[in-house]
Amino acid sequence: MSYNPTSKKLTFLQLLSNDSNVCKQCNNLEWQPHSKIEIPIIQRDYAQGRESKEELRKNFLNSLFEATNGKSLELDFVYGSLKDNVFQPLDGQQRLTTLFLLHWFVAVKEDKLDNELRKLLTKFTYETRTSSREFCQDLINKGIDFKNLIETDYLDKEKTKPKNNELSKTITNSYWFYLSWKKDPTIKSMLNMLDSIYHTFKDTKEVWDKLNNISFHYIELQNFGLSDDLYIKMNARGKPLTDFENFKAKFEQHITKESWESNAEATESFSHQIDTLWTDLFWNYRDKTENIFDEQLLNFFRTMAVINYTLKADKSKSDVFRTNIDLLTNNSKKVSFNQYLELGCFDDDYFKTLKFVLNKISDKSGLKTFLFDTTYVNEVEIFNGVIKNDLSYPDLVIAFAYYQYLALEEDIEIEKLTSWLRIVRNLVEGSRPYLFNNANDFANALRSINELLQHRNSIVDHFADTQINSLSGFISEQFIEEKLKAKLITQNDDWKNAIIEIENHRYFKGQIGFILDWCKDENGIHNIDKFKAYSEKSNAVFSNEGLNKFDNFLFERALLATGDYLLSKGKNLSFLINNERDISWKRLLRDNNQKREILKQLFDKVSTLNLTNDLQKIIDEFSDKNDWRYYFIKHHEMITVCGKEKLIRKNSDFDILLLKTTQTNGEHRTYYSYSLFLELNNPNLIYHHQNSTNECKYFEINGIQIAFNSNSKKFFWTENKDWVNTHEFDDRDSALSFIKELCKTN
Template sequence: MNESRITTFAQLIGGGDGAIKRVEIPLIQRDYAQGRTDPATTQIRSAFLEVLRAALSANEPQGIGLDFVYGDVETGSGTLRPLDGQQRLTTLFLLHWYLAHRAGVDLASEAWTEFTYATRASARLFCARLVGFPPPADCEAPTDWIRDQSWYQYVWRHDPTIQSMLTMIETIHQRFHEEDVTQLWYRIADADRPAVSFHLLPINEMGAPEDLYIKMNSRGKPLTPFENFKARLEADIAPIDPRKTFAHRIDGAWADTFWPYRGNDDIIDDELLRYLRFLIEICEWKDGRIEQGPIEARAEKLFDERNPRARDHLAYVIDAFDTWTGVDPSAYFSQLFTSGRAARTSAGPMPLFSASEGRTDLFDNCVSTYGDTRGATRVFSFGQQLLLAAALAYRRSVSIEAGSELRERLRVIRNLIDASENEIRLDRMPAMLAEVERIAVDGLTDEVTAFNRAQFDDELLKARIRAIHPEIESAVFALEDTVILRGSLVAFELDPESLPRRAEAFVRAFGDTANWTQLTAALLAVAPYARPRDRERRSFQFGVGQDGNLASWRAVLAIGSRDALSQTRRALGAMLDEVATGEPVETGLSALRSRSLREAELEREFDWRYYLTKYDSMREGKSGIYFGHNGELGYSLCMLNKSQLNSHYRDPYLLAVWKESGIGDLADDPWFTGYEWGERWLTLRRSGTRVRCRANGYEIAPPSGSEHRRALESVATKLGVRDGLMPVPQRAGERHMLDSADRIKIGADLITALAAEGL
């Protein structure tokens, strides 16, 4: 393989050592494609021509480079048959042709016109006719003129290469017809200050072109989006990158970094482009801007030398690439993050809860998925962007090593991100980026935050207590790393004496979903731990006992301020103290529950907590959400499977009555929909008799048939039903009437008796 040299299209043929006398696109190449009219190619064509126009219009010596052109040079004839570069060479041929004939250049005297196609005889003849019969210099519609010529054959309208060439000529005309074409011609033909150049790598005596084509995997297709973007970007940054640092490294050391992340096509273009897009968005956030639209225009604006921070942004981009040179990013991030659910300490990686399918290598996630979406959600999320930006900030300013200091700072950032689902929005990204970079470089110091205020305050509190009591670090980290809490400890007293014991108990109790049914009962046995879900206090959030619904437990234990969780914190602490005795978890939970029920039964005070604690069926709702009539938890509740009342839900009292009665399908399975103040009836199938739970007992709606009415009267007489009401004995409590007998047993006895009478 010969040495490469930098050349221009005008100098390619007959220039240099004169070894190349003509260019022929070989049969093994496919049709010219940069003139296709599909949306993607149209955008690529427009961007590429804009890069060329900018390079020709600028009076700068740097110009732009179009990477390598590989080709087999035939000894004797001096014919270059490009194996890689067909698309770029064809576009450059058409651009030279357009500018030359418009500038009045005698095409017959130009060596570069020895350009042809061997793919089709029609394409070869078309190239010759373009050179031999150019339009008038002042032609206002060159493609129309060409189609009107006698030498233009009608059948050429079916030739894809010719049609693509005509589309490219039309686009060139639209882009360049108002320019000073004479000046542009001298600029593109200037060998001393090349505006557009490429590396030519001639290949001699290495076998047939067909074999070389296969060996080198020549693309034979238009420039990729990355190649077009890179060419334009290099032109944009030329004034602020006179040494061409970016251009040299992206084709060298940086390419080596990205090679392990290549796709199935063994090309790293997509991965490089994703990383560049990520860095450009980060730089925009650093400027305090949110930008939309084509990345080319955004990059031009960002690196424009009139932007006072343009050089800072370029330095950031270069550093963000350089920092991974000679580094295995996967190994680096494996020291920081894990997707495992086991408790961790400061000496090991922390769970990255936002990682999908165990993908904790943020660099890999970025170069593989940045820009992809699932619906309106970014696959490489805002949270992961902030964490990667924080790691880059630390590597730039503090150390390239992933030590305990970085892990601790990223832990704080992870906690803030996971607690800020409502705050993390695109419009807040500039402020959040600035904050995570400060934390990564300086630690948690500022008391002004763009993240969730309650979580930020708790991070400050944890830091202060740990500074005084470093022995609680393991307990703090173990709790933070559970999938329920995810960094939030507002449900815990940060007491150095009790926290380690309670942390161990929490991990044991909540780590096994089989315990959850008893956990809800045990917590209720201590205190009314549920959290209001809305300002009107119409609904309340409990943890759930089935289906592994983490979201319901997070809503109870990990969302909100310390003040808002005071009652929850008391219940949780007492429950964990019971579990922390060393007995099996289920033993401690059962003891706490039984003790609470015994106390209520001795006092004969049965409130809603008693019933939800005693009857498992009253805690079956999959969402953990309960609506209470008039905003109160009492004897009229709706237990939701989903989050809204317009879906089917249970009345927990009627459900427990039905199940405790054992009458099964003699009554309709009690599902309901509608507002919490609506009537909810348990219906007996034989007669249509209905029963509903009221504050003072059970209301009975009689059947329509006379024979059933007599049966109902018989039951009413036996059970003491008066005026359609089966009363529940009650006495006055501090705020409300309290049952002095178990209303579930009373209700179950009632419908059992009704069913026994044939109702």
């Protein structure tokens, strides 16, 4: 025989009652008497008052507050079963507990808590813990003096950030409150909720009767005990809703409120797509242990919110803007739905873009991609970055350019998409080492790309024709380079193919202004044959990671023999590394100055077929011993000891330090003493580096120390580290002869 329970619409006080009057109020539906309402052991602790549930608590109390202003509120179903004449809620524990606390608060505040009401409220109790049950009883029967609440605590010593805990502090300071109760999670949550109720309802008047505007549908499951099996089958809220489930419900309500889908087909609606097509996509990126993808979906929404907020926010309020961007991009900080709304992240543009993009990239088998390779955008890496919310500022700009294009185009033409992304890649990668250091740089770049989107399907023509020479968010050198390349590309396919081939070199990533500058003839006209020749040499010299690995710093030494190409970083100079803002090869290639001209001179001296021999020949032919560069060129070990960043400190031609680290309080040697040490090439010599400029750097043999004096510009020797009584050599050759004799006697 089947049992179909019937619902009754009740208020909280009606649920607590069990007399014949309730029967009349419930349209004469059958009523099963009960002596009390008890939250059973199987239920989890009261959670709505947890500190982590501030947004849920705020939203629920706001709804209750509106109901006390005359608006009726129905709180869905409350159902459960009778056990020994005690009603045990199967679903509705959280709502019922909050209503219990609200009724107690209003009754105390409005002086309604007489003996009859006390008896009624004490019918609501907890079976989960003795402490929870006793707290509820004492709260009702012993209570507090509401008119004399204890002053609030403060979060900081200056008493500027109140905890707003007048009510809970008064309760916990009451004679009847046991300190051990603070360890009860349900009581802790109740105290938090009471503080929230107090600050929501403290200024209201004559609310008691208006609490009847709040109701729910009561279902009593007759002839059922509250077994574990029944709980598992029936209690959809036995396990808390996940963050995404809460977010999804609120977002769907917001869609309805804003009428964003008033004319949408049911099968194309947000609710349908997120439960079908989009789920198929994100299922492939789920947590395989838990088989959930909530975090990934939430992060997709969050990343799109970062972009929309950046496009729309008032950047003139820079401090506020940076704080909000930090909140949105920082995975360690949760963003509530209300915060998204307060920041203006969600609007019609956001919603349309979100739907269009997810529809375009979603596929049952995984992520749907459009490009043939990853030259301009790695679609898989971008998506992974989005669902982890860990994209850097430049990568966020690329993601925006890609996804926004998909959103704007009904049918994707791969050639036009590729052309668009090529320009974006070049602008971003050319500027990446120098900009994107803060939220303002990111916002400038994002908004510039947004402006360029109107030219997305004719982007090369736009760059060829534009009269402007800069674009906010990107370095001017790269923008001007893109204009020049666009003009050459539109001339003929020969230029187009040659430019695209070399700019897709993985180290250059679009930055080939140096080749464009070098390939001009005497009249300033760009020569395609010279362009191809310099491109070929560039491929021979640079790998995907940077400078090719030439043995013994062969390339650096040959380049130094051609001229002083070293770049500065603070007080130091570097022989250059592959990736760094100030001292990288990319920086040398970018800046159109004398330093880059030295590289061109070297390129003009070598051939790709005989590159190593040509470099060695340049080194061998350098003969000026009076030039400070000489020993760097002749002894590769001089560069070896300069550390990862290949740094030196050149105070003058005669005062040069070889730095192992970035500062002189780290290991370092002096240029002339170490070069002499290397030139002697004797295993009996021991070199002593130092970690202070005040300490002498020297090498020694047989108790004799040899060093170099940068002030007198001469070598000297001493015994037993007597740096006061020293003996200077006339010149380097004299020092060499002296030391060689010492070595013979060793």
